Amino acid sequence: MAVPEWIANAPEVRHVHHRPARLGLTAEVPAWVSPGARAALAEQGITALWQHQRVAASAAFEGRHVAISTSTASGKSLAYLLPIYAATAEGTIGHDVAVHRWAPATRAHTALYLAPTKALAHDQARRAREFGGQSWRLTTLDGDSEAEERRFARDFATFVLTNPDMLHRSVLPGHDRWQGFLRSLRYVVIDEAHRYRGVFGAHVASVLRRLRRLCRHYGADPVFISASGTIAEPARHLERLAGVYDALAVDRDSCTRPALDFVVWQAAADPHREAAAMLTRLVDNGYQALAFTTSRIQAELVADQARRHCIDPDGIASYRAGYLANDRRELEAALSTGRLRGVACTNALELGVDITGMDAVLSIGFPGSLAALWQQAGRAGRDGRDAFAMLIARPDPLDTWLCDHPEALFESPIEATVLHPQQPAVLSAHLAAAAQELALTSGDEQFFGPTMLPILERLADRGVLRRRGDAWYWTSQQRAVDSIDLRSIAGTGVEIVQSATGRVIGQVDATAADRTVHEGAVYLHQGEQWLVEQYDLAAGVALCRQQRAEWFTQAQGTTDVRIIGTDRQRTLGDATLFAGTIELTSQITGYLRRDSVTGAVWDSTPLDLPRRTFRTRALWWTLPSPDSKHAHGLDERDLAGGLHAAEHAAIGLLPGFAPCDRGDIGGLSTVHHTDTGAPTVFVHDGLPGGSGFADEGYRVAERWLAATLQLLEACGCDKGCPRCVVSPACGSGNHPLDRVAAIAVLRPMVAGSTEAPHGTPVTLPA
Incomplete structure (x- = not known):
């Protein structure tokens, strides 16, 4: 299916990339697959496997750790279900593994499946039942499981599908009651493994090490199988995540793939409004489409705007986290039958609903990594019918740079996942x-x-x-x-409570609470606005009331950095680049109220909140002193604006080179830093102990900062704008900023760099 003319000929189109169709490569079903399993495959129309499925399944069957990293809808589930079924339903295992003599005769082998969400675990359980039938003793285990369901999982099930939180909070602390399951554990599947990065990844890495330790205590040594979207170095990621060695990477996708046209679209105005209009027109013209947004609120708003103008408003829906299982199943069925033509969603859809074969996929804003982008685009395309995908760029530094450098999307290697298991x-x-x-x-x-x-x-x-x-x-x-909260580094966080009823409506990480739920803050939750009336960090509570506000709040504060130790440094043009440990002291001192439409400042309110101090990892670079002959021709005032603008632009682009969320990192710039005695820019991990992103930034600094310079040089604004250096998270109100001075700061740093910012061109993800 070609790109519609009204899209292809629009002035907002910056680039169109064509990925040709590909014929798949099949392989025979391995000899160790039983006649019963072969019959189950035949009932689903499967008489042969894709080559990558056979390689992965056979390696796991023989007892090797396996990291499967292939595209959406490439059959990763079947690759691990085959050896799990052989071991847990039929008692068959590879030749190199002996049955533990103390294992109960009724449960010789067990398997554990871990997914980031309950929804995905339930979805995979449904698939497994379709393959193995009701005789397979499998079950899901999560916070909603009844006592009888938990007892069945613990004492009788051979295949338990759960999530890291349940493993952490229930199974491992109660391991004495789970010892029969653990001593028989043959396989552990880690699905959506690319989701485990940063702090969440570090937590899950520790949980998996606790699991392996207890399994060893009971005499088991399970095989780990990870499944993920296309990422670089999948075997290394599995090894760091689970603490295992010699994992086999299965990353050559051999399934049939339709042709795909990928459009890069630079929105002229609000990208979400343009996406809603585009979704409406696609649906009205007979297309079936998904629109991925970056927040729950935007998913609801895009769907609502599209419905208002669609010929058939009932044909458009939204999907986000928090939907019930029945809602997900209805949504999937409605898309499968064609009754539902358009869905605005968050990435929760990637983790909860099995949807492929769309005519079009719209990604509103770069989702943080090439792996995530191709995961979303992989929903497009059905047998015998081509499709198209589109990145609708937001007005921020990273998306703007990608519009100017589409080769970074289509000629760059997929990123490795950043994980710091020793956090x-x-x-x-x-x-x-x-x-x-x-x-x-x-x-x-x-x-x-x-x-x-x-x-x-x-x-x-x-x-x-x-x-x-x-x-x-x-x-x-x-x-x-x-x-321990697996998604936080500071305990269980702060609960947001409705003051009138005592109902808990949400939770925020304690490290971000001062900034997001201070007294007077407008807190957004599932499309609703809540005004914080009282904030008590010691009690872990923010009391609020629902209120429709015509403004949003922006916290302001101060940050100080003290260098604790330097462990690496190198020259970068006329600058010196360092990596090490810093002590970060920050304080929220007040907040601005801004008009929700124009962004204009209404007023400023001071706050009396404590100073927060912790140690973390950082990279920083120093420039020649302003009074030297290498001062870039800038006076102190211009230099301050240039350093600040360079800091903002660099932080805005870092997620494209060290995949992370913008909120995972922070920065500071100063004309004279006490510890360095020179103009200095810091980029640091935002959480105590570090998350690995700053160290990755140090590793890729030449490419990353060269791209930052390109972004600044290409922007046509004066002092700075949201497309290049203005940041909504700036604690000093984006003052001072000077784009032209930032160019003068960065140009001597990267002038000698010979490495292309987008990396070495390789083939597209299979």
Whole structure:
């Protein structure tokens, strides 16, 4: 299906890339697959496998860790279901694995499936039942499971589908009741593995190490299988995530693929309004389309705007996190039958509903990584019918740069996932949990790594653990896991509570609470506006009332950086680049009220909140002193604006080179820093202990900063605009900013760089 003329001929189109169709490569079903399993495949019309499915399934069957990284709808599920079915439903395993003599005769082998969401686990359970039938003793396990369902999972099921939170909070702390399942554990599947990065990834890495340790205690050594969208170095990611070695990467996609035209569209106005109008017109012209947004609110708004102008408003719906299972199934059925023609959604759709074969996919804003972008685009295309996808760029530095450099989308290698499994704050909390599960000894370094012993000593000094000989024990009557939120680094966070009823409407990470739920803040939740009336961080509560506001709030504050230690440095043009540990002290000092339509400032209100101090990882660069002959021809005032603008632009582009969310990182710039004695720009991880993003930025600095310079040079604004350097998160109100001075700052730094900003051209993701 070609791109519609009204899109192809529009002035907003910056680039169209054509990916040709591809014929698939098949392979015979392996000999170890039983006649019963072959019959089940035949009932679904499957008489042969794709080559990558056979390679992955056979390697797992023989006992090797496997990292599957192929495109959407390439059959990853079948690749791990075949060996799991053989082991857990039929008792068949590869030749190199012996059956544990102490395993119960009724449950010789078990398997565990982990997904980031409950919805995906339930969806995969449905697929597994379709393949293995009702005789396969499989079940889901999550916070909604009844007592009888939990008992069945623990005592009788051979295949349990759950999520990392349930494994962390229920299975591992209660391992003595789960020992029959754990001592028989043959396979662990980590689905959507590319989602485990940053702090969430560090938490899950520790949970998986706790799991492996307890399995070893009971005599098991499970095979790990990860499944993900197309990412770089999938085997390395699995090894870092689970702490295993010698994983096999299966990343050559061999399935049939339709042709795809990919359009890069630079919105003239509001990208969400343009996407809504486009979704309406596509649906009215007989297309079936998805529009991916970056927030729940925007998903609702895009769907609402599209419905208002659509010929058949009932043919358009929204999808976001929080939908019930029945709603998801109805949505999937409506899309399959064609009754539903358009859906505005968040990436929750990627993790909860099995939808492929769309005519068109719209991505409103770059989703943070090429892997995520191609995951979304992979929903387009059905057998015998081509499709198109579109990136609708937002007015921010990264999307603007991608419009000017589409080769970064279509000729660049897919990124590796950034993961820091030794994150000290995260690892400390999980070592305490591991000690409560089973006393830790020095031999547990094989699971938790070389930083384990120093962390245990610190925990013992603080009284969290007690050392007796070569073992460390948990000392409290409380459950260690209750203080760990897998999606946070600061405990369980702050609850947002409706003051009139006491109903909890949401939760925010404690590290972000000062900025987002301070008194007077407008908090957005599922399309509704809530005004925070009282904020008590000590109690972990923000009281609020629902209110329709014509303004939004923007926190303001101060940040100070002290360099604790430098572990790497190199010359970068006329600058020096460093990486190391810093102490970050920040304070929210007030907030602005801004008009929700124009963004104009209404007023400013001071706040009396405490200073927050923690250590984290950072990169920074220093320039020649302003009074030297290498001062870039700038006076101190212009230099301050140039450093600040360069900081904003660089931070805006970093997610394109070290995949992360914009909120995962922060920065500071100053004409004279006390510790360096020179003009300095810092880019730091936003959470205690670091998340790995700053260190990745140091590694790719030449490409990243060259791209930042290109962005600044291409923008036609005066001092700065949202497309290049203006940031809505700036604590100093985007003052001072000077785009032209930023060019003068960066140009001598990257003048000698010979590496293309977009990296080495390679083939597109299969």
